[in-house]
Amino acid sequence: MSDMTALDNTAADTLPTLRIDRVTKSFHTAKGKITAVDDVSLDIRQGEFISIIGPSGCGKSTLMNMVGGLIADFDGQILLDGKAVRGCQPSIGMVFQEESTFPWRTAIENVAFPLEAAGMERDRRVARARELLDLVGLTGFENHYPSELSGGMRQRIAIARTLAFEPKVLLMDEPFAALDEQTRLLLGDKVVQIQQQLRQTTLLITHNISEAVHLSDRVLIMTFRPGRIKRVVEINLPRPRSSEMMGSEKFAKFVAEIWHDLREEASKGLRESEAAAAAR
Amino acid sequence: MVAVGQMNEARRARRLRVSSVTTYRVVALVLVFASWEIAGASGLFFRGVIPSTVLIAQAFVRLFGDPAFYTHFAITLFEIVVGFVIGSSIGVIVGLALGINRFTGEVFEPMLHYLASTPKVVFLPILLILFGIGVGSKISLGAMSCFFPMALSVAAGVRTINPMFLRVGQSLNLSLGNRIRKIYIPALTPPIATGLRLGFGIATVGCLMSEIKLSNHGLGYAAMQSYNRFDIPTMLALLLVIFTLAGLGNYLIGRLVRLPGPTNRRVTALPPR
Ligand SMILES: Nc1ncnc2c1ncn2[C@@H]1O[C@H](COP(=O)(O)OP(=O)(O)O)[C@@H](O)[C@H]1O
Numbered sequence: 001m002s003d004m005t006a007l008d009n010t011a012a013d014t015l016p017t018l019r020i021d022r023v024t025k026s027f028h029t030a031k032g033k034i035t036a037v038d039d040v041s042l043d044i045r046q047g048e049f050i051s052i053i054g055p056s057g058c059g060k061s062t063l064m065n066m067v068g069g070l071i072a073d074f075d076g077q078i079l080l081d082g083k084a085v086r087g088c089q090p091s092i093g094m095v096f097q098e099e100s101t102f103p104w105r106t107a108i109e110n111v112a113f114p115l116e117a118a119g120m121e122r123d124r125r126v127a128r129a130r131e132l133l134d135l136v137g138l139t140g141f142e143n144h145y146p147s148e149l150s151g152g153m154r155q156r157i158a159i160a161r162t163l164a165f166e167p168k169v170l171l172m173d174e175p176f177a178a179l180d181e182q183t184r185l186l187l188g189d190k191v192v193q194i195q196q197q198l199r200q201t202t203l204l205i206t207h208n209i210s211e212a213v214h215l216s217d218r219v220l221i222m223t224f225r226p227g228r229i230k231r232v233v234e235i236n237l238p239r240p241r242s243s244e245m246m247g248s249e250k251f252a253k254f255v256a257e258i259w260h261d262l263r264e265e266a267s268k269g270l271r272e273s274e275a276a277a278a279a280r
Numbered sequence: 281m282v283a284v285g286q287m288n289e290a291r292r293a294r295r296l297r298v299s300s301v302t303t304y305r306v307v308a309l310v311l312v313f314a315s316w317e318i319a320g321a322s323g324l325f326f327r328g329v330i331p332s333t334v335l336i337a338q339a340f341v342r343l344f345g346d347p348a349f350y351t352h353f354a355i356t357l358f359e360i361v362v363g364f365v366i367g368s369s370i371g372v373i374v375g376l377a378l379g380i381n382r383f384t385g386e387v388f389e390p391m392l393h394y395l396a397s398t399p400k401v402v403f404l405p406i407l408l409i410l411f412g413i414g415v416g417s418k419i420s421l422g423a424m425s426c427f428f429p430m431a432l433s434v435a436a437g438v439r440t441i442n443p444m445f446l447r448v449g450q451s452l453n454l455s456l457g458n459r460i461r462k463i464y465i466p467a468l469t470p471p472i473a474t475g476l477r478l479g480f481g482i483a484t485v486g487c488l489m490s491e492i493k494l495s496n497h498g499l500g501y502a503a504m505q506s507y508n509r510f511d512i513p514t515m516l517a518l519l520l521v522i523f524t525l526a527g528l529g530n531y532l533i534g535r536l537v538r539l540p541g542p543t544n545r546r547v548t549a550l551p552p553r
Pocket residue numbers: 027028029034035036054055056057058059060061062063
């Protein structure tokens with residue numbers, strides 16, 4: 001037992017579970033070649049919470065889709081526990097930017113979906129789905145259909161559904177983008193609490209700087225096209241964290257530091273979209 | 281108080297609308313009956329072509345007392361149901377294959393469109409050679425008739441499925457069988473329901489068409505026999521039975537196929553943000 005903890009603290013903790021190694025992805029479109037992700041390398045430790053932040057169109061979703069296996073055709077390598085990731089696998093769970101709950105299933109049926117597809121018997125999967133709904137604070141809404149719930153509740157269903165399979169790695173693409181600020185903060189608290197409880201390696205894509213600081217161990221700032229890693233900011237704020245520490249001086253310092261780097265990229269993105277609009 | 285008043289008013293308006301709809305329906309029916317009787321008595325048509333409704337009612341009574349009628353009825357019902365089930369199932373499978381695989385869709389879908397718009401009776405001689413003049417050829421023509429609308433409706437439906445649903449399936453690495461059973465089919469309930477409702481009527485047409493052309497049993501055959509005997513009241517009674525059968529089938533399918541979800545509607549649409 002003591003050996004195990006020793007191992008946990010040394011080897012296992014420092015050994016990267018997810019390694020992104022010189023990954024590049026270009027799309028060939030009618031207007032020519034677009035390099036969405038350019039030579040990105042990153043080692044993510046077991047249980048680490050990483051946020052990726054960058055202007056729209058810088059390749060964040062593309063990077064996530066490569067890690068998740070939805071894009072299998074790219075240059076470079078992505079390794080999970082030393083094995084190459086090509087194609088989807090249940091040990092990597094994804095929460096998408098877009099609405100993705102099934103409207104024909106109730107909340108609990110949505111959450112139980114992956115377990116049902118894997119052939120888990122009814123009683124067990126319902127019990128498990130109930131736990132997960134409780135975890136995301138949706139007890140009492142088991143039998144509601146998505147159209148009867150708010151956007152924030154639907155996104156929580158999507159998160160619970162992804163957690164149902166107990167993925168080792170959790171990928172979330174702007175899961176809170178469509179939510180109002182208060183819901184976003186409360187849901188952020190919930191996610192960080194769950195992640196600390198389950199110790200999942202997590203990659204969160206976001207537009208929101210304070211959200212990234214609030215949740216992450218490290219924040220990655222990406223450049224505007226081609227998407228490269230501009231800087232990695234280590235967030236050494238103490239845990240457990242909650243949205244209440246957002247008033248602290250240290251928190252504000254991190255936000256200012258990240259904005260300083262991001263600002264340049266964001267204005268590049270803005271200029272480009274203005275130029276595109278003018279050309280049209 | 282105001283709210284209650286409004287509710288009462290709405291209810292009254294609805295009741296008024298319902299009662300006027302009923303009135304118009306009754307008036308329309310009376311008009312149809314009256315013009316039928318007038319046309320029959322006017323002497324403008326060949327004698328006996330438009331028999332009095334009394335004669336038709338008598339024909340009904342005779343028909344319902346005749347055991348042979350029930351045999352014809354059972355055979356026709358059997359042909360329609362079996363043809364409908366076979367044709368619709370194959371239609372769903374082929375529609376999925378065309379919709380899911382872009383290549384097969386591009387190759388075969390235009391062909392299917394052309395075939396769908398040709399009258400299926402032209403295949404009857406081939407089917408008669410293949411299956412004989414028994415129920416086989418009737419069932420196969422019925423199946424063939426309802427296959428096309430189902431296949432085309434499902435193939436078109438696949439392309440309107442929200443891609444996010446498919447991405448969820450892909451990210452979970454679901455097998456093709458699971459994707460079809462748990463994502464495609466539920467997402468395709470509206471086009472499948474449309475295919476079933478359209479298909480039942482068309483399968484009925486297919487089966488009766490072949491009964492009328494060449495057969496030795498079934499309601500279509502019985503109607504043709506009455507025609508050959510110039511027993512117009514019985515023929516009309518049989519045709520009314522056939523209409524009722526087709527209408528009832530359509531109604532039952534509409535009631536039985538419930539779209540999943542809270543309002544039983546809008547299955548492919550996303551919930552509002
Ligand atoms: N399937 C695709 N085909 C062509 N271009 C694409 C495709 N997916 C993404 N892109 C382009 O790659 C760039 C990065 O897109 P994306 O990863 O979605 O950005 P982000 O998520 O950071 O907003 C964009 O310029 C986008 O237009």
